[in-house]
Amino acid sequence: MLSTQQQNFRTARADSRLVPQISVDTELLAGYSQTAGAQFTYRAEEEIYGEAEPAEFVYKVVSGAVRSYKLLADGRRQIGAFHLPGDLFGLEASDTHQLTAEAVVETKVVLLKRRSLEVLAAQDVQVAYKLWTAAAENLRCAEQRMLLLGRKTALERVASFLVEMDDRCGAKGMIDLPMSRRDVADYLGLTLETVSRAISQMRSTGMLRLANARHVELNRGKLLNAMDA
Amino acid sequence: MLSTQQQNFRTARADSRLVPQISVDTELLAGYSQTAGAQFTYRAEEEIYGEAEPAEFVYKVVSGAVRSYKLLADGRRQIGAFHLPGDLFGLEASDTHQLTAEAVVETKVVLLKRRSLEVLAAQDVQVAYKLWTAAAENLRCAEQRMLLLGRKTALERVASFLVEMDDRCGAKGMIDLPMSRRDVADYLGLTLETVSRAISQMRSTGMLRLANARHVELNRGKLLNAMDA
DNA sequence: CGACGGATTGATCGTGCTCAAATCATGTGG
């Protein structure tokens, strides 16, 4: 089911303003190791939790990739975030999850009981403070995405996405996308055909090259011009 | 310059899942009263702070309305949130603001030094915890808006907006919009003409009535059907 | 090799945007 390229998507996270899930790891995982350090592996396409389910755990991606999304009644889907190795997700303040989370490819995560995290936060100001900055960082990414979804053209959206992924992955200019064109489309508020056409157009204008559909080599200079803020 | 209807927009906040800025008031303002309780009034259209400016203060709306937005280089604007009486805004974890904030109409705010809030949070777990839930609540609203911006039709967006405003205002089913059609459009990722047409269509199908352009009476039942999730 | 799912490309359609004009509301000065 899994291509090797998909399985190999586990590069180190680079520092970036665009990274949606934050690395509060230090403090959080100090407490984390005391409480519940279960590692778990989800198969590709497997659901991790559903929207409106009780938020029992917080997750940290070890390897693989996760998509968090919302659905409308008729099946329209908006992916709110992709979670890559190093990212935390499922960290709600409310007691139920706000989005559904699924493994995009085979994905290893470590689990932390939300309850114990809250206890920790109630005792340790450092942890509580980190929870705040984590949420605030996610909020900043969401604000950036609102600008993209509300006001950018298809080409700008795809360019922004590729640059974001490049920033979040290891080798600069070389991206192994773990997700399908449909996932990208649902992340950017487009259709998969429009995403494909945008990528083809970028290829023809030398903004990028494709080793295959999932492996992209960026010409960041040209791409950033097409991107706007 | 200001219509009386605009000045009168200061209804009490109702409890709602859609409210973007949260009421952490209790704890925060306990600390707040110790530190800096300056009240300030901004004229309509006046800038409160600019994107990328140092985030020196946190604000709480007393009366009026505030818009927070981002711009692209060519002037396209995405309003990330409207802040109504009772809402906090400008509460960043980073040391610079991520959006520009402007008074929509004449607006009274109370100011709190961000620095003193951080000091407070470092001492008091309750405050730090409240900061987290505040940011997380904002994040939840942002996730909801991403679904709207990425996947809803014009009609659904306007319907969702009106219901949101209704939930956030006092008298149910009666809304006094403080903002122009252009502001609404930039909040919903549409043009002002499309917003106007959507409202006209809703009027003709009995979903709402207009006393004037800014005063809307909703038929929530019919409206909610047109809205989807 | 053939089958399958994902991606690309093509042709056409439609929602929402653009450009433009008419209408309405509010405020000003005669």
Place this chain on the structure above:
DNA sequence: CCACATGATTTGAGCACGATCAATCCGTCG
């Protein structure tokens, strides 16, 4: 009080970007 100016809103006409429907193309795996 009314005529007029101004700005916001509504409405109209035509267009364009991205969606939809459909046909290959390609890579992977049986």
